[in-house]
Amino acid sequence: MKLFSYAFLIIICVLLQLFFSRLLDIKGIRPDFLLIVVVWIAYREDRFVGTILGFAIGLLQDIFEPQFFGLSALAKSIAGFIAGRPFYRDLNIKYWTGVNLGINSFIHDFIYFNIYYLGTDASIFKTTFRYVIPGSFYTLIIGIIFYNLLPKRYWYK
Amino acid sequence: MKTVLKDYLALFFTIVISLILIYSNDNNQLRVLRVWLLNCTGWFQEQASIYSRVKSVYQDNRKLQKENTEYAFELMRSQEALLENVRLRKLLHFMSQQPYEFVPASVIGSGLTRNVNTLLLNRGKLHGLQKNMPVVTAEGMVGKLLTVSDEYSHAHILYDRYFRVSAKVQRTRVNGILSWESGRFLLLNQISKRMDVQEGDVIITSGFSLIFPEGIKIGIVVQIDDSEKGLFKRILVQPAVELTQLEEVLIIKGMR
Numbered sequence: 001m002k003l004f005s006y007a008f009l010i011i012i013c014v015l016l017q018l019f020f021s022r023l024l025d026i027k028g029i030r031p032d033f034l035l036i037v038v039v040w041i042a043y044r045e046d047r048f049v050g051t052i053l054g055f056a057i058g059l060l061q062d063i064f065e066p067q068f069f070g071l072s073a074l075a076k077s078i079a080g081f082i083a084g085r086p087f088y089r090d091l092n093i094k095y096w097t098g099v100n101l102g103i104n105s106f107i108h109d110f111i112y113f114n115i116y117y118l119g120t121d122a123s124i125f126k127t128t129f130r131y132v133i134p135g136s137f138y139t140l141i142i143g144i145i146f147y148n149l150l151p152k153r154y155w156y157k
Numbered sequence: 158m159k160t161v162l163k164d165y166l167a168l169f170f171t172i173v174i175s176l177i178l179i180y181s182n183d184n185n186q187l188r189v190l191r192v193w194l195l196n197c198t199g200w201f202q203e204q205a206s207i208y209s210r211v212k213s214v215y216q217d218n219r220k221l222q223k224e225n226t227e228y229a230f231e232l233m234r235s236q237e238a239l240l241e242n243v244r245l246r247k248l249l250h251f252m253s254q255q256p257y258e259f260v261p262a263s264v265i266g267s268g269l270t271r272n273v274n275t276l277l278l279n280r281g282k283l284h285g286l287q288k289n290m291p292v293v294t295a296e297g298m299v300g301k302l303l304t305v306s307d308e309y310s311h312a313h314i315l316y317d318r319y320f321r322v323s324a325k326v327q328r329t330r331v332n333g334i335l336s337w338e339s340g341r342f343l344l345l346n347q348i349s350k351r352m353d354v355q356e357g358d359v360i361i362t363s364g365f366s367l368i369f370p371e372g373i374k375i376g377i378v379v380q381i382d383d384s385e386k387g388l389f390k391r392i393l394v395q396p397a398v399e400l401t402q403l404e405e406v407l408i409i410k411g412m413r
Contacts, residue, residue: 018198052171055174062178070179077168
């Protein structure tokens with residue numbers, strides 16, 4: 001039953017990422033629905049599940065990326081690992097889910113964009129302020145809205 | 158312990174595989190897989206983009222409608238300017254060939270009621286105008302000034318029951334009195350049935366009036382009726398000037 005719920009959630013996020021992320025574009029910054037679901041599932045389960053899931057979903061995203069196949073897989077597997085066992089795990093679940101997402105979206109975007117723009121004239125500083133911070137913040141906002149729309153049964157094991 | 162090791166091993170292997178994939182980009186297998194996925198998702202993405210395309214079309218439509226209206230108004234203004242140019246050139250040419258001193262004026266209002274027909278002009282005493290000065294255009298006579306203020310004046314036009322002017326037939330020099338009763342035509346009175354007047358004859362001012370100088374075109378004879386009782390013909394005259402469509406006029410101030 002849990003597997004079906006997770007599968008359903010992943011499919012929803014894939015569809016949202018495919019069809020609606022473009023509509024939510026603000027000056028080239030889009031939310032990452034797939035990261036939202038990876039962090040959610042990793043936080044509910046553990047690091048192992050988070051790592052593997054992050055890798056698989058990242059790989060799926062990378063198929064659409066001609067130049068850096070494997071980059072999303074790398075970034076999401078690391079984010080899934082970190083999201084899988086934070087020290088605040090057993091505290092106020094709703095609040096810390098948001099915190100978890102905020103931290104991991106920053107880490108994910110930091111890895112992703114800095115490798116992506118490697119070799120260009122964009123410095124780490126510039127990339128961080130232009131892409132990483134706005135992108136991770138945007139993902140956090142969308143993620144909070146998304147988590148609050150989930151039915152109650154998704155919140156409890 | 159085992160769980161922790163398992164987690165770190167999973168992380169290690171996923172990172173290694175990801176790095177290998179990053180460095181081995183653009184191989185044939187990957188291209189085939191990409192093309193296949195592109196075919197699958199491309200159609201769905203195209204359908205999903207219908208909303209944004211429709212919205213874009215709607216916004217473009219609104220913008221183009223607005224632009225179209227602005228261009229239509231611009232065109233109307235240009236056409237008006239062109240017509241005004243033609244009229245003013247005509248007036249200018251007319252003025253230069255006459256021995257009179259003219260004051261040009263624009264018609265800023267009119268009062269085509271059943272009883273009193275007047276034009277409101279944007280010239281007055283400050284421009285040298287006085288009551289009873291003749292009002293003309295390049296085509297012919299319009300009327301005379303009725304009331305004059307500092308900045309504006311009322312002109313009495315031919316289509317008025319109280320308007321009278323001494324006129325003559327240009328060809329035969331037959332004199333009569335021109336007036337208006339109703340309708341589109343003027344009436345030339347006091348012409349004996351023995352006098353030579355034909356349809357198409359030009360009617361001009363006779364010069365006997367203290368107000369109107371001689372030779373100003375009034376209109377053209379369109380109908381002659383000899384059948385009525387009495388000594389005089391009933392002659393209908395078509396005004397030379399289209400009195401309902403005036404925009405600029407000239408007031409004869411005096412001789413040069």
